[in-house]
Amino acid sequence: MAQPLYALGLGCERGCKPQELLELARKVLEEAGIGAADLTGAYSIDLRRREPALAYVSQQLDVPVSYFSAAVLEEQTQRLLNPSERVFALTGCHGVAEAAALAAVGSDGVLVIGKTKTAHATAALAVKR
Known part of the structure; x- marks a missing residue:
């Protein structure tokens, strides 16, 4: 049987401290009982492509x-x-972390952990079965 494929969805405000996003990502992984090696990757919205916090999490x-x-x-x-209507007003989509995780795993994937927040960041985890 194939091992489940997990996708970590991440969202953050501009200028989010890299350590804040990394600690949130690790919290979500710990809550799910998996490690970074179980991830297919981290996923976010293209508006944050140049955000240092996302690059930092990817590296760490x-x-x-x-x-x-x-x-x-x-x-x-x-x-x-x-x-979230607020997120829609800011980004043009109703969610970043959950939506990115779900988009990454495809139509047969499901959320394992919904949006988890800190002051400046969000994370969610989805799995493709």
């Missing part, structure tokens, strides 16, 4: 980081546990 967890457009993330809205 030794996983690739990939980005989706707001339009692709918006396609996941019906599957989100925590859709």
